[in-house]
Amino acid sequence: MSNNEFYSLTVNGVQHPVQDAWVGESLLYVLRERLGLPGAKGACEQGECGSCTVFVNGSAVCSCLVMAATVVDTEIATVEGLSSDGTLTDVQQAFIDEGAVQCGFCTPGLVMAVHHLLDQNAQPSEHEIKEALSGNICRCTGYGRIFEAVNTAISRRQENAR
Amino acid sequence: MTVYLPHTIEEATALLEAHPHALVLGGGTDVMVEINFNHRKPSDVVALRNVDELRTWTINNETSSIYIGAGVPYSEMESGELQKVAPALAAAARTVGSPQIRAAGTLGGNLGTCSPAGDSLPVLSALNAEVHLASSHGVRSVPFAEYMVGPKRTSRTATEMITGVTIPKANGWQGYSKVGVRNAMVISVASACLAIQDDMVRLALGSVGPTIIRCVEAEKWLHENFATLTDLQPADCAEFGRRAASEARPIDDHRSTAEYRRHAISVLAQRLLQRSIQS
Numbered sequence: 057m058s059n060n061e062f063y064s065l066t067v068n069g070v071q072h073p074v075q076d077a078w079v080g081e082s083l084l085y086v087l088r089e090r091l092g093l094p095g096a097k098g099a100c101e102q103g104e105c106g107s108c109t110v111f112v113n114g115s116a117v118c119s120c121l122v123m124a125a126t127v128v129d130t131e132i133a134t135v136e137g138l139s140s141d142g143t144l145t146d147v148q149q150a151f152i153d154e155g156a157v158q159c160g161f162c163t164p165g166l167v168m169a170v171h172h173l174l175d176q177n178a179q180p181s182e183h184e185i186k187e188a189l190s191g192n193i194c195r196c197t198g199y200g201r202i203f204e205a206v207n208t209a210i211s212r213r214q215e216n217a218r
Numbered sequence: 219m220t221v222y223l224p225h226t227i228e229e230a231t232a233l234l235e236a237h238p239h240a241l242v243l244g245g246g247t248d249v250m251v252e253i254n255f256n257h258r259k260p261s262d263v264v265a266l267r268n269v270d271e272l273r274t275w276t277i278n279n280e281t282s283s284i285y286i287g288a289g290v291p292y293s294e295m296e297s298g299e300l301q302k303v304a305p306a307l308a309a310a311a312r313t314v315g316s317p318q319i320r321a322a323g324t325l326g327g328n329l330g331t332c333s334p335a336g337d338s339l340p341v342l343s344a345l346n347a348e349v350h351l352a353s354s355h356g357v358r359s360v361p362f363a364e365y366m367v368g369p370k371r372t373s374r375t376a377t378e379m380i381t382g383v384t385i386p387k388a389n390g391w392q393g394y395s396k397v398g399v400r401n402a403m404v405i406s407v408a409s410a411c412l413a414i415q416d417d418m419v420r421l422a423l424g425s426v427g428p429t430i431i432r433c434v435e436a437e438k439w440l441h442e443n444f445a446t447l448t449d450l451q452p453a454d455c456a457e458f459g460r461r462a463a464s465e466a467r468p469i470d471d472h473r474s475t476a477e478y479r480r481h482a483i484s485v486l487a488q489r490l491l492q493r494s495i496q497s
Contacts, residue, residue, distance in 0.1 A: 058220040079221045080260065081252050101254040103247055104403055105320050115321040121250040122322070123243060125221040126265040156352075169317070190402035191316020 057125050067093060068137025074124065080083075083127060084108045084119040087134060095164045106192030109165040109172075110134045118191075122145060135164040138171065140210035145173055147209045156205035158196030166192045170206055178213065200217040221246055221263045227352055228273060230264055230379055235354040237262045238376040244327030245291060247319050264379075272381060277426065282389070287382040288326025292338075296320065303353075304385060306344065306392035306411050312339045313396050316403045326380045329365070332372045335425045337364065340411035341394060343422035343430040345385040351378040359384070366429045390414030391494040396424070397482045407474040409483035410462070412490035419447070419494070421487055426479045427467035436461035436487070447495050459488030 057063050057079055064073045065086065069132045072091045081135055084101070087093045087110070097107035108119040111133040119134075138145045144152070147170045157163050166189065173188040180188065185206050194202060222240070224230040234240060241247055241260035252258035266272055272289030277299070284303055286295070292311040294300065301308035314320050314337050319442050328336045329349060342349075342362045349365040351358050351374055362383075365372055374380065392413040398404030409424035421433040436458055444450055468479035 057223070079219055080251055080263070082254055102251040103315065106316060106318055109318055116318055117322045118247075118318045120254060121246050121319075123221065123246055123250060123253075123263065123265065124241065126223060126246075126263075126267050128223070129268065190465055191318045 057128070063125055063128050065091070065124065065132055066130070067091065067132045068134060069131075077124075079123075079125040080094060081124050081131070082120050083110065083112075083122040083124040086124040087119060093134055093136055097161055097164060099161065104193070105162070105165075106169060107162050107165040109168040109192065111168065111172065116169055135168055138167070145171065146212055147174070147205070149207040150209040150212065151202075154201050154205040155210055156170065156201040158194075162192060162194040162196075165203060166194065170209065173206075174209065174213065219260060219262060221265055223265050223268050225268050225270070227269060227379070227381055228354075229268060230269055231352050231354040231377070233264050234377045234379060237264070240264045242266065242330060242379055244289065244324040244330060245322040246327075247315065248327060248331045248333075249322040255334045265385075266326070266379070275382075277387065279387075282387045284387055285382055285384050286325055288329070288380045289324050290326075291322060291324050292320035293317070295325070295338075299339075302388045304341075304392075305388055306341045306394045306413055307338060307385070309392075309394040310396075310409075310411065311352050311396070313337055313404075313406075319403070325383065329372070329380050329383070332366050332370050332429060334369050334429060335406050335409070337394075337396065337406065337409065337424070339430045340409055340422040340424040341392075341413075342383060342385065343432055344411040344413040344420045345415065346420075347427045348384045350381045350383065352381045353378045357381070362433065367391075369428045386415055388413070389416065391497050393490045393493055395486045395490055397486065398496075405473065408466075408468070408479045408486065410483060410486040410490060412487070412494060414447075414494055415463060419491070421462055421467055421490070423462065423483055425468075425473075426483055431465060431467065433465045433487070435465055450491070450495055452492070455488045455491045456484075458491050459484035459486075462487035 099105045099107045103118040103121045108120045240262040242263040256286040272287040275286040295311040328338045347362045348359045394411045396406040396409035407424045463484035468476040
């Protein structure tokens with residue numbers, strides 16, 4: 057695939073053509089600037105902050121460190137695709153209920169990281185929660201309310217499973 | 219610029235033969251930082267993401283060895299079966315970046331970048347890993363000590379790609395320790411891997427020299443002076459640490475000072491040896 061060639065990405069189940077793009081662009085840049093999906097946030101652009109976390113074939117990765125043109129044959133999921141028709145996921149609702157959002161910049165990345173954790177481990181320990189969120193930096197909250205939100209989401213899932 | 223997405227090693231090596239200046243892209247966690255900040259503008263890219271055969275690992279019980287493909291991510295080395303047979307590699311993998319980085323970054327990428335701070339590299343050095351390289355002319359295997367020739371410099375030629383490594387199955391205690399400014403997402407200021415393989419203690423140091431440093435003198439001192447490790451007293455472990463530190467060749471840079479790094483190595487080496495006895 058060369059410069060000026062079209063390629064397409066499958067994001068949240070929808071095929072998006074990417075046009076007139078430099079093929080070295082990061083997935084984060086392509087999502088935000090070319091496909092109009094600004095949910096993944098750009099902050100450090102070096103994999104340190106986790107604000108740009110998306111799923112590529114089910115793995116939670118920093119979209120700033122993925123060359124977009126190399127993920128043409130993959131399933132990409134962003135925070136925009138977590139739920140449809142304007143409803144919130146249980147994790148998103150828990151973030152609101154626990155006041156885990158201040159400036160909100162880190163929130164999409166954190167919500168993605170929490171979904172990824174809970175999909176793999178329904179009952180994570182405190183240590184496992186901290187480890188799973190260690191790649192997401194929040195400069196407002198001090199993380200306390202974010203951990204509360206994770207615990208709330210866990211207990212609600214357990215209640216619903218009964 | 220063109221991005222190539224081969225599906226096999228054969229396709230990939232043919233592309234490198236035709237485009238020897240192409241950048242080989244593994245998980246992208248090093249390369250994309252350079253591209254995002256305009257520090258690198260590759261002419262062409264051969265991205266290995268779709269080469270499935272690079273993502274496999276196998277345990278060979280006959281030769282008591284482990285083959286790990288270059289495309290295996292850190293997240294796969296951290297736990298599970300690989301952790302049982304390669305505990306130091308698992309420990310090193312767990313210290314890399316964040317879960318997001320470990321899901322993308324690969325062993326081949328760590329070898330390709332070949333920074334003295336690469337977390338898997340002291341482990342590969344201590345275990346006398348063989349690095350497997352392929353080109354369209356054939357394959358060859360290089361001992362790690364001959365593979366890494368300087369900071370971010372390797373003996374890989376432009377038309378070769380890293381296909382994987384072979385390490386021995388652990389048959390003694392192994393550990394990896396590193397010092398950095400915080401726990402998560404940190405590049406090491408100093409690191410060390412100690413592995414007891416075939417009853418011989420081996421120690422390799424990271425971030426304290428132009429290459430990974432094997433502490434051959436400290437290893438020799440230990441081997442010649444102590445018949446069994448259970449004879450070791452705390453003072454002997456401290457002496458081992460001092461000897462390891464004297465073999466380090468650290469520099470002052472933006473991450474730390476040579477003096478601190480040398481001190482850190484003496485502590486890490488001493489601690490690893492003590493842990494190996496206590497276990």
